[in-house]
Structures are given as C-alpha cells and as structure tokens.
Amino acid sequence: MTVPTANIPNSEVDLTNCESEPIHIPGYIQAHGYLVAITADTFLIRYASENIQQLVHQSATDLLGKPLEALLTGTDIPSEALMSILNVGKRDNAWSRMNPHRFRLNEQDWNLILHQHKDYIVLEWEPQVSTSGSLNLDQQLIAEALTEVQSNRTLSELIRNTARRVKQIIGYDRVMVYRFGPDWHGEVIAEEREPHLEPYLGLHYPASDIPRQARELYKINLVRIIADVGSTPSPIFSVGSKDNGQPLDLTHSVLRAVSPVHIEYLKNMGVQASMSISLLYRGELWGLISCHHSSPRFVDFPARQAAKFVSQLLSSALEFRKDEQDQSFLFEIQQNGQALNSQILKDWDVVAGLTQHPVTALNIADATGAVLAFDTKFYSMGTVPADYAVAGITNWLGSQPFDTVFETDRLPELYPPAENFRDVASGMMAIVLSKELNEYLLWFKPERIRQVTWAGNPDKPVTVDEGGRPFLHPRKSFEAWSQTVRNTSEPWKDAEISVAIKLREDVLQVVARKANEVRQLNERLRTAYEELDAFSYTVSHDLRTPLSSIRCYAEIIMEEQGAVMDEDTRVMFQKILDSTERMRSLIRHILYYSRMGRTELNFQPLDMVHLLEVIRDEILITETKKKRNVRIEFGTLPSIYGDPTMVNQVFTNLISNAAKYTQRAQEPLVRVEGRETDEEVIYTVRDNGIGFDMKHAAKMFDLFKRLDNAAGIEGTGVGLAIVKRIISRHRGKIWFHSEPNRETTFSVSFPKEQQVL
Known part of the structure; x- marks a missing residue:
C-alpha cells in the first residue's frame, strides 16, 4: 500500500x-x-x-x-x-x-x-x-x-x-x-x-x-x-x-x-x-x-x-x-577601562576616578555622553539629557528586571518620555551600582535618523475570509516606498558590554570596601548572612542521610535481584543510582558554598606552577576517561597571595569548566596565564569552546542558573557562584568576555599581599 x-x-x-x-x-x-x-x-x-x-x-x-x-x-x-x-x-x-x-x-x-x-x-x-x-x-x-x-x-x-x-x-x-x-x-x-x-x-x-x-x-x-x-x-x-x-x-x-x-x-x-x-x-x-x-x-x-x-x-x-576591527576596538576600550581602575584606586574615590581625569567613563564605549548617578548626585560627561530626565531614567531602571547591565538602541520605544531627548539618548547602556540607592553608570548614543527605502510597503496586505479568519498575502507592488526611521541609535557592541561589566566590578570593589562606614546596616546584613548560611548547611547536611539510604537500598536490590531482573528494570535502577550520585554532588557543592561564610582564611604566598600542574593532571585524567583529548597550556604563572584551599577551588572550577565546554571543538584548547600590576595579580583562563552571548551575562554567577546553550553538558550551576564568593572573600574581582561558538575568557584578580593585609 x-x-x-x-x-x-x-x-x-x-x-x-x-x-x-x-x-x-x-x-x-x-x-x-x-x-x-x-x-x-x-x-x-x-x-x-x-x-x-x-x-x-x-x-x-x-x-x-x-x-x-x-x-x-x-x-x-x-x-x-x-x-x-x-x-x-x-x-x-x-x-x-x-x-x-x-x-x-x-x-x-x-x-x-x-x-x-x-x-x-x-x-x-x-x-x-x-x-x-x-x-x-x-x-x-x-x-x-x-x-x-x-x-x-x-x-x-x-x-x-x-x-x-x-x-x-x-x-x-x-x-x-x-x-x-x-x-x-x-x-x-x-x-x-x-x-x-x-x-x-x-x-x-x-x-x-x-x-x-x-x-x-x-x-x-x-x-x-x-x-x-x-x-x-x-x-x-x-x-x-x-x-x-x-x-x-x-x-x-x-x-x-x-x-x-x-x-x-x-x-x-x-x-x-x-x-x-x-x-x-x-x-x-x-x-x-x-x-x-x-x-x-x-x-x-x-x-x-x-x-x-x-x-x-x-x-x-x-x-x-x-574580527580585526572588533579586536582593535576591544583593546582600546580595555586599556581605557584599566586606566579607570587605576584612577579609582589611586584617588580612593569613585566620582573622581571616573569623571575628573583625561580618561573618563565615557572612553570605554563609542558613546557621545555618560552620566554617573552616585550618592544622590549626577556627574555628566559629554552630551547628555537634562538632570530631571536622567532622574526619570534612573527611577524607571529601578523597576526593570535586570541586576547587572541593561542596553538598548531603541530607548524611546521602551521608555516613552525618552522621545523628548531622542536627539542625544535614543540608545542607552547602564550598569547597576545599587538599585536600592538609585546608583547607576549610564552611557548614551544619539538618534540616528535614517531614510529607509523599502521595496514596496513592508506591511503585507491582510484579507478576511467568509469565516472571519485573517490571511496574509505576499506584496504585489515593489515600487520604492520610503520611510523615515527615528528613535533608534547605533547598536551597542559586545565589547562595550564586556568592558562595562568589568568596570562595574572595579567600582563595586571600592564601594564595598568603603561600605564599612555604614556599620549598622553591615551588622544587620551579617546576622542575616549567618542565619542563611546555617540554614543552608543544616538543610544540605540533613539531606545526605535519606539520600544515602536510597542509594544503599538500590544497590542491595541490584546485587540480590540482579540475576533475575529484566533489562528495563536494571536500567531504571541504574538511573536511580546515577540520580543519587548527581544529587550527592549538588549537596556537596551546596555544603562547600555554605561553609565558605564561616571558614577562616589562611593567607600565604602560593606556588601557582605546582598548584596548577596538579589541577591540570587531575582534569586530564578525567577527560581521558571520557575519551576526550584536551590541551591545557600555561603561560607565565606569577605567585598569588591567598588561601591555598580556596584558590585551588577557584582554578579547579574555572579550568574544568573550560575543558568541559570545549567538547564540541575540533581541537579543544584551554590556556591559563597570569600577569602582575602594582596592585594585583591577574589570571586569565581562555578556551575555544561554545561561548555565550554577552547579552545573557547578567545571570552568570547566579546560584543554580545555567545558560541556554549549556543544555546537555553536565553541571550543577553552583561552581561559578562558589568562585565568585571565594574571589569576594579575597577582595578580588572576576569578569569575563565571550563570543558564541568561538571563545570564552574568565579573568580573576587577587590583591598583592600589602593590599590584603
């Protein structure tokens, strides 16, 4: 048939x-x-x-x-x-x-x-x-x-x-x-x-x-x-x-x-x-x-x-x-971002470091204006909207669902009052310093008025049939049809977003270290923090006993009844064992995460060559068992002043993540190298894996959050949250830059010994 x-x-x-x-x-x-x-x-x-x-x-x-x-x-x-x-x-x-x-x-x-x-x-x-x-x-x-x-x-x-x-x-x-x-x-x-x-x-x-x-x-x-x-x-x-x-x-x-x-x-x-x-x-x-x-x-x-x-x-x-153009632009604004960081640390003042030197916050983006909204005041650079308009924007940003960076090249469409100053601010990028205090760093791009000539009216004709159902037809006329496009700017580049996120880390580090002046608030936060830590530890610890029982009983049944089990039953019991193992791994990560708040740090100079070689050997053994051939290369490896256990955890997470996400690359490569400045030691971990879109970077360090393109790759969503917390305890910084299907670079910085002490 x-x-x-x-x-x-x-x-x-x-x-x-x-x-x-x-x-x-x-x-x-x-x-x-x-x-x-x-x-x-x-x-x-x-x-x-x-x-x-x-x-x-x-x-x-x-x-x-x-x-x-x-x-x-x-x-x-x-x-x-x-x-x-x-x-x-x-x-x-x-x-x-x-x-x-x-x-x-x-x-x-x-x-x-x-x-x-x-x-x-x-x-x-x-x-x-x-x-x-x-x-x-x-x-x-x-x-x-x-x-x-x-x-x-x-x-x-x-x-x-x-x-x-x-x-x-x-x-x-x-x-x-x-x-x-x-x-x-x-x-x-x-x-x-x-x-x-x-x-x-x-x-x-x-x-x-x-x-x-x-x-x-x-x-x-x-x-x-x-x-x-x-x-x-x-x-x-x-x-x-x-x-x-x-x-x-x-x-x-x-x-x-x-x-x-x-x-x-x-x-x-x-x-x-x-x-x-x-x-x-x-x-x-x-x-x-x-x-x-x-x-x-x-x-x-x-x-x-x-x-x-x-x-x-x-x-x-x-x-x-x-790529040639993008890399040149990225290098230029990264250099300006580093200069801003040095200025902030030297002045020990966010406002002065960002606005009162030859290099200002305006120089890390291809923008025509920037505003620092900080400590109830506005500090303007270049051509920007009036203060009352900026106040309206910051109030509106407080109601938007983002926690790190916001960017748009069509601000009047999202925030209608912006049409009144579209000539200077049709595009906007913002980084959050504190939503509670209404503090932001904003960049603006002017309106790009374009006369767009369409091949016919771009709105396809719609007809309605006898049943009242609408139908869409292809255009019949392709005569030139002009339209003036307003309220839009040049789009924001990934490089601009990346450097803005890094600058936010630099600013927040200084803000956090000066926040000791607000002692009462800090005390309340510390109490809440300890209670949350204790709760996380207790819940995670108590989960281990019933989970061990589940695994134990499953293993006993498989051992005693394995000979008479059919294949489907055996597969289901194996899935139970695999699931309990994943749960044990997740609980172990949660326990580690919760303990970090109570663990005393043992600062000392660390031999990074030895530490990283041990990590590399462990990761390569794991990858070899999975029949994957990953190369892990080292460049210069300067010493770090930090807690050996926690620094080991940082680089184990970063390098193992890099190796894991290169599994689709033809020649998987991870490169680790460090460099020193007067104030800090900076390490980068670069891979040629799947990468990710920088527009999704806001949730990178959220607990249990994973990006969409990581589906099918094992992980708990806890590792980077642990890294972020360890870096914060070391008074360091972490930032990243990625390009989909090309490469990802994570950078971490650790203060020199005298800054930590």
Missing part, C-alpha cells in the same frame, strides 16, 4: 503560518529533477517522486518497498557502481565531498547528488548542463576571487566583485548581496544587473519576507535554486506501513519544492527563476547572495558549487575584516 505524503498549502496563509509553515517537509520536489530515498541500512526504497517514471520508466508506486537494484532495471547504470558509491559514502560520511556523481541515462548526462539524513539516504538526479568552457571560466573566476580576498581590498569592493563573479558563473539577470539587520529586515548593499532592469541597490525588505524557519534552513543548506517558478512540482510517495505516511525531511535536499507563499511572492516580482547563496559570519546568517532571472533558468550542481565557493571566500573575508 502506498500513501501520498504531499501537502501543498493554499496560497492564502493565516497570520502566523509564515513563521510556522513546515517548509522542510513540503512533500514535493521541483520538476527539473527526480528523487528516491532509501533506508540507510537495507537500501530499500521508501520514498520516490512521482516523476521518477520519466527517468527509469518505472512508476513510483511500483518501486516503493523494493531493493535499490529495482530502480536500475533496464537502465545503463551498473548496480555495482551505485552500491559502491553508497557504501563509501556511508563508511566515510563523505557525501558532500563525493558529490556530484555523473551518470549517462536515456542518452542524457545527469548529476546524482547524495546525502544522508537520519535513517535515509536521499538520491537526487539533476540534468548536467556545464560545458568544459564554462568550467574553465568558473575556475578562473574562483582564482581571481581568492587572489582578491588575499589582497588589501576594501570589504565593500569585495562584496561588489563577488556579486559580479556570481553573475558571470550562473548567468542570471540580477545578482544582489542582501545584508540582514539586527531585526532581520534586509538591505541590498551590492547589485549586478542587466542594463534594462530597474536598480534595487539600497532597497530594504521586511523580516517577514524571509521567515525564521527559512533563515534556519539557509544556515544548513547554503545554496538554494528555484529553476522555474511556473513549473508544477512533483509529489513524493512513501511506503505507508513504514512511516505512517510521514513526509520526507528535505532539509538537505537540492530539489526541495518551494512554499506557495514564496512562489506567489516571486511571481509578484516578475521573477521566473531564483537562486540564493548564504553568507555566514561565525556560523550565523549575515546575509544572502540573492539572484533573480526573468525566465526559467536552471544552473547545474557544479556551477552552483563554484558560486558557493566564491561566496564562502566572501564569508571568510567578512569574518577576518570584522
């Missing part, structure tokens, strides 16, 4: 369907190619496109459920050759490197493109149209692009030339480089077109034109072609007894059919063929090379790969040039 799995939705979709439409399982392929999907273990045909009969003269329904050899019956393709290719692809997982495979069938040359997704190997046939002349041209254009990337050309020039080269390779009427904004709307920043076409350069397109799920597919499938907008897609049939008629996942397919909404969109633009190539920056979608043609046009697989390679060269150039 066969079940059709195709399901093309109506061209009218409701208001949410653009974002939720399952475009990876359309149930159809484009008409210019053919598809068969086989089981990866037995090579049985489970899916076939209806039009496969045109290629092999057998219907899809006749092929379903049969061995792959049945597909080749009556063709010129030796089954042994295809089986050999499939076996090599499975063994080496080399599908992308092997594609395409050239076959001659029915007196025509074909490209066979293979990929494996989950339990299926998907075979897709496309016509082969490249000639030796076109291949030589493609190679020449690739060589030119590689030479250009290696030269000192400007990024804008590289982008323009990439558009030109892609147009030469694929022969489309128009090739545009389309860059995404922070809100995912796009702008055409480069264009190559035929002379008779109207220019699209500089036009903006709303985020809804490329919905979220389409953007996710662009990150996976870097090249996408629609050869003929007007063609009728071919449905895919499946063996119903195997998959209950579930559609085949075409995430990695080169023939995946197109959403009817997008087809209508292209027809409204007068486009009959389309091709898109993704541009990535650090693994995220930066933009697209979008190609349009006024008549149907198919570009075969080798030519698409050539265009893809040219675009990847541009992606590499984007990453190199932007």
Whole structure:
C-alpha cells in the first residue's frame, strides 16, 4: 500500500503560518529533477517522486518497498557502481565531498547528488548542463576571487566583485548581496544587473519576507535554486506501513519544492527563476547572495558549487575584516577601562576616578555622553539629557528586571518620555551600582535618523475570509516606498558590554570596601548572612542521610535481584543510582558554598606552577576517561597571595569548566596565564569552546542558573557562584568576555599581599 505524503498549502496563509509553515517537509520536489530515498541500512526504497517514471520508466508506486537494484532495471547504470558509491559514502560520511556523481541515462548526462539524513539516504538526479568552457571560466573566476580576498581590498569592493563573479558563473539577470539587520529586515548593499532592469541597490525588505524557519534552513543548506517558478512540482510517495505516511525531511535536499507563499511572492516580482547563496559570519546568517532571472533558468550542481565557493571566500573575508576591527576596538576600550581602575584606586574615590581625569567613563564605549548617578548626585560627561530626565531614567531602571547591565538602541520605544531627548539618548547602556540607592553608570548614543527605502510597503496586505479568519498575502507592488526611521541609535557592541561589566566590578570593589562606614546596616546584613548560611548547611547536611539510604537500598536490590531482573528494570535502577550520585554532588557543592561564610582564611604566598600542574593532571585524567583529548597550556604563572584551599577551588572550577565546554571543538584548547600590576595579580583562563552571548551575562554567577546553550553538558550551576564568593572573600574581582561558538575568557584578580593585609 502506498500513501501520498504531499501537502501543498493554499496560497492564502493565516497570520502566523509564515513563521510556522513546515517548509522542510513540503512533500514535493521541483520538476527539473527526480528523487528516491532509501533506508540507510537495507537500501530499500521508501520514498520516490512521482516523476521518477520519466527517468527509469518505472512508476513510483511500483518501486516503493523494493531493493535499490529495482530502480536500475533496464537502465545503463551498473548496480555495482551505485552500491559502491553508497557504501563509501556511508563508511566515510563523505557525501558532500563525493558529490556530484555523473551518470549517462536515456542518452542524457545527469548529476546524482547524495546525502544522508537520519535513517535515509536521499538520491537526487539533476540534468548536467556545464560545458568544459564554462568550467574553465568558473575556475578562473574562483582564482581571481581568492587572489582578491588575499589582497588589501576594501570589504565593500569585495562584496561588489563577488556579486559580479556570481553573475558571470550562473548567468542570471540580477545578482544582489542582501545584508540582514539586527531585526532581520534586509538591505541590498551590492547589485549586478542587466542594463534594462530597474536598480534595487539600497532597497530594504521586511523580516517577514524571509521567515525564521527559512533563515534556519539557509544556515544548513547554503545554496538554494528555484529553476522555474511556473513549473508544477512533483509529489513524493512513501511506503505507508513504514512511516505512517510521514513526509520526507528535505532539509538537505537540492530539489526541495518551494512554499506557495514564496512562489506567489516571486511571481509578484516578475521573477521566473531564483537562486540564493548564504553568507555566514561565525556560523550565523549575515546575509544572502540573492539572484533573480526573468525566465526559467536552471544552473547545474557544479556551477552552483563554484558560486558557493566564491561566496564562502566572501564569508571568510567578512569574518577576518570584522574580527580585526572588533579586536582593535576591544583593546582600546580595555586599556581605557584599566586606566579607570587605576584612577579609582589611586584617588580612593569613585566620582573622581571616573569623571575628573583625561580618561573618563565615557572612553570605554563609542558613546557621545555618560552620566554617573552616585550618592544622590549626577556627574555628566559629554552630551547628555537634562538632570530631571536622567532622574526619570534612573527611577524607571529601578523597576526593570535586570541586576547587572541593561542596553538598548531603541530607548524611546521602551521608555516613552525618552522621545523628548531622542536627539542625544535614543540608545542607552547602564550598569547597576545599587538599585536600592538609585546608583547607576549610564552611557548614551544619539538618534540616528535614517531614510529607509523599502521595496514596496513592508506591511503585507491582510484579507478576511467568509469565516472571519485573517490571511496574509505576499506584496504585489515593489515600487520604492520610503520611510523615515527615528528613535533608534547605533547598536551597542559586545565589547562595550564586556568592558562595562568589568568596570562595574572595579567600582563595586571600592564601594564595598568603603561600605564599612555604614556599620549598622553591615551588622544587620551579617546576622542575616549567618542565619542563611546555617540554614543552608543544616538543610544540605540533613539531606545526605535519606539520600544515602536510597542509594544503599538500590544497590542491595541490584546485587540480590540482579540475576533475575529484566533489562528495563536494571536500567531504571541504574538511573536511580546515577540520580543519587548527581544529587550527592549538588549537596556537596551546596555544603562547600555554605561553609565558605564561616571558614577562616589562611593567607600565604602560593606556588601557582605546582598548584596548577596538579589541577591540570587531575582534569586530564578525567577527560581521558571520557575519551576526550584536551590541551591545557600555561603561560607565565606569577605567585598569588591567598588561601591555598580556596584558590585551588577557584582554578579547579574555572579550568574544568573550560575543558568541559570545549567538547564540541575540533581541537579543544584551554590556556591559563597570569600577569602582575602594582596592585594585583591577574589570571586569565581562555578556551575555544561554545561561548555565550554577552547579552545573557547578567545571570552568570547566579546560584543554580545555567545558560541556554549549556543544555546537555553536565553541571550543577553552583561552581561559578562558589568562585565568585571565594574571589569576594579575597577582595578580588572576576569578569569575563565571550563570543558564541568561538571563545570564552574568565579573568580573576587577587590583591598583592600589602593590599590584603
């Protein structure tokens, strides 16, 4: 029995369907190619496109459920050759490197493109149209692009030339480089077109034109072609007894059919063929090379790969040039941040250190104004709103749910009164010094008034059907539509946020050490602190006895009844033991955390070379047991003045965390090094692991809090809270900087001996 799995939705979709439409399982392929999907273990045909009969003269329904050899019956393709290719692809997982495979069938040359997704190997046939002349041209254009990337050309020039080269390779009427904004709307920043076409350069397109799920597919499938907008897609049939008629996942397919909404969109633009190539920056979608043609046009697989390679060269150039700029900016503001710290310590005065020297708090961000709200007064630097307006902002910040840093490039949208001073403060970054005392350090960026020209009105038209249900249609008009954008500023960079967090630590250290003047409040806090410590210790300690009983009884049952247990029961008992072990680890961390408040510190000079080598050996033994090869390198390791047990705990947590979060890196590396200043010893622990977004940094040291991208990696969420508390007891500081999927650096500082004493 066969079940059709195709399901093309109506061209009218409701208001949410653009974002939720399952475009990876359309149930159809484009008409210019053919598809068969086989089981990866037995090579049985489970899916076939209806039009496969045109290629092999057998219907899809006749092929379903049969061995792959049945597909080749009556063709010129030796089954042994295809089986050999499939076996090599499975063994080496080399599908992308092997594609395409050239076959001659029915007196025509074909490209066979293979990929494996989950339990299926998907075979897709496309016509082969490249000639030796076109291949030589493609190679020449690739060589030119590689030479250009290696030269000192400007990024804008590289982008323009990439558009030109892609147009030469694929022969489309128009090739545009389309860059995404922070809100995912796009702008055409480069264009190559035929002379008779109207220019699209500089036009903006709303985020809804490329919905979220389409953007996710662009990150996976870097090249996408629609050869003929007007063609009728071919449905895919499946063996119903195997998959209950579930559609085949075409995430990695080169023939995946197109959403009817997008087809209508292209027809409204007068486009009959389309091709898109993704541009990535650090693994995220930066933009697209979008190609349009006024008549149907198919570009075969080798030519698409050539265009893809040219675009990847541009992606590499984007990453190199932007990293170079970011690192230069980060170094500059970090130097200014260090100067501010020295000034605060020298003056022993927060206000003087931040506002009364050549380097002020304004110099750690690309801002035009800054205000220190401290001790019921405002201290202004640069161009800022009036004092009464700043007072309103600080009062409003007190009601916002953040504890460390706040940033926005659209302040009037969040705080409507800011529209009155948007010319100086459409963007704001703030760090909290004390919400209770209404003390903050604020930075401001001015309004950036922009005249944005959209390709048609960005608001898609909505109609209502007979049942009163709203439907969203693609735009029919793409005539230039201008809009003035106000109340926004330049966005804040990750480097600015990172240095602001470090400055907050510097300021709070001085504030905390001067807070001894408020003795009555300190005494009340100390009492509450001791009571909380005692409570945590008691609860954690009392939990250990019943937990030990649970583990003991489970072990007894497994030992006595193990021989007669079925496998499922044994697995469940093992899960009980594993869970009790995780609970014991968590309780142990909580006990350590609670004891820190009562433990006397034994300060002494510490031999950091010996201490860190012992830690490294212990961590490497653990990682080796997990079959992971992590390198832990040391730089200069100056002595630290501190408690040996607690300092050991600090570096054990930081280095083991760094090693743990590099498990997805190809060559995991952790580097530890230290340096000395006149006042302190600073150590950094850097890794090349998963990193995290600095916008989520506020909850880094919260107890039991873990960042979203740490899911699946073992941990209790207590380690960094312990580190933070130990550093505070040593009168030190801890700060960090991270870039997603690139690196993370944690820095800790310990005062010199004379400062501690």
